[in-house]
Amino acid sequence: MDTSPLIWLFLLQLIFIGLNAVFACAEIxxxxxxDNKLAKLATAGDKRALRLTELLEQPAGFLATIQIGITLVNLLSSAVATENFSDRLVEWFVNIGINIPAAMVSILSVATITILLTYFTVLLGELIPKRLAMKKAEQIALGMSGLIYVVSKIFTPVVWLFTISTNGILRLFGIDPHSVEEENVExxxxxxxxxxxxxxxxxxDEQDMIQNIFEFDDTSAGEIMTHRTEVTVLWLDETDEQWEQTINESRYSIYPICSDSPDDIIGVLNAKDYFRLKNKTRDQVMENAVQPACFVPETVRADVLFRNMKKSRNHFAVVVDEYGGMxxxxxxNDLLEELVGDLEDDISMPAKSPLIEPIDSxxxxxxxxxxxxxxAEQLGVLLPFEEYETFGGLVFGILGTIPSDGSTPELEEYGLIIKVKKIKDRRLESAVVCLSDAEQKEAKG
Known part of the structure; x- marks a missing residue:
């Protein structure tokens, strides 16, 4: 058998695999x-970067060019291999004594060629080039920019034909080919x-901060605020001495001033301005240390409120419900804590102890x-959070009444043993909760 034609055929297959590798490498x-490095090079006048920028202005066209090139090379490679190696492989099978029908031998030879060609094409024409391209993306992309640019121009008519055909088929299915699907970048x-x-x-910590940024615009002021029951206010009918005592004892930086009820806010007192005053009579305080209150709805988004506070330089706001009540x-600081975590120097409100603090397992x-x-999530139990927003609401709902201040009722419900520790101003301050025996057995099971 003359081996000279076989050598040329093998070389031709290597050329096809090499072309496949070029297209695959260029794509990756x-x-x-x-993108930023490419834009910087293009701005500096790098011709290679300018060519790539032009190609990427139409990414669908670029990818179509690569796909057409790879498909064309693979079709030519398969056709040449099947046409030139099939008969020789059949002859070789017969010579080694494989005694099966000729049709089966032909099928076996085609299958063998396909398997071998696929192996070397995937290995040498896809995997290795793509791995190299991922490691040396910038050097390879810039180095091949001229070749890619020329090939894209050659294939422009073919790409146009495929684009028109694709758009026509998409329209048959009621899909607008020019609509851009929003990428879920987040x-x-x-x-x-x-x-x-x-x-x-x-x-x-870095991951938590970035996650907080994404969640920031989905958070409302009502979710972040300090509830009215936790707010220290100054009452208009209190004496100057009572105001001074409240400010000195609580040591906050801002105080709402209320008239008849917490919903009737007439202004906010700035503690720094207050302490600067030598004359702390009511008239002087109201004139020099009290500013009009800024009101925001519960539903305002945290990111919007953050921008508004920066713009207005007003770092304190009263959150009101839909009826206008506080x-x-x-x-x-509340908004910043949503982004970066607790701030130790927050003096505008009391230090917050954990809402749910484990005592033991x-x-x-x-x-x-x-x-x-x-x-419910932290304790691993089912609770009716569709009916009650807070743990205190659940306890009062179970009791069916609001206990008097200082009382410490105990109750068992929903697999929990609840021991109330403190009730103040008709509010549940804290309770100690443990799993009931039945709930513990179920958890272990």
Missing amino acids: AVISMN EEIRMILDVGKQKGTILP SGIITM KTWRIQGIAPLDEV
Whole structure:
């Protein structure tokens, strides 16, 4: 058998695999290249970067060019291999004594060629080039920019034909080919953060901060505020001495001033301005240390409120419900804590102890204002958080009445043994909660 034609055929197959590798490598390199670096090079006048920028202005066209090139090379490679190697392989099978029908031998030869060609094409024409392109994206993309640009121009008519055909078929299914589906960039970044945390390249605190940024615009003022029951106010009918005593004892920076009720706010007192006054008579305080209150609805988004506070330089607001009553107060520090965590220098409101504090593996100290869904999640029990918003609301709902201040009722419900520790101003301040025996057995089971 003359081996000269076989050598040329093998060389031709290597050329086809090489072309496949070029297209595959170019695709990954261009897609993986840093967009900011590419823009910087293009701005500096780098011709290679300018060519790539022009290609990426129509990413669908670029990807179509690559796909057409790879498909064309693979079809030619398969056709040449089947046409030129099939008969020789059949002859070789017969010579080694494989005694099966000729049709089966022909099928076996085609299958063998397909398997071998697929192996070498995937290995040498796809996997290795793409791996190299991921490692050296910038160098390869810039180095191949001229070749890619020329090929894209050559394939322009073919790409146009495929684009027209694709758009026509999409319209038959009622799909607008020019509509752009919104990319879920946020979800992609969250996935990158998870991977980075697993690899140790992103610290847990860094991940938490970025996660908080994404959740910031989904959070309302009502979710962040300090509830009205936790707010220290100054009453208009109190004496100057009572105001001074309240300010000195509580040591907050801002105080709402109320007239007849907490809903009737006539202004807010700035403690710094107050302490600067030598004459602390009521008239002097009202004139020099009290400013009009800023009111915001419970539903205002945290990011909107943050921008408004920055713009107005007003770092304190009264949160009101839909009826105009005070729901609570919110400060710039509250908003910052949503992003970066607790700030130790927050003097505008009391230090917040944990709403749900574990005592041991089956016992917790829970504040009355703790959201009921968080209680259910942390304790691992089913609670009716559709009916009650807070843990205190659940306890009063079970009791069917509001206990008097100082009382410490005990109750068992929903698999929990609840021992009330403190009730003040008709509000549940705190309770100690443990799982009932039945609930513990179920959890162990």
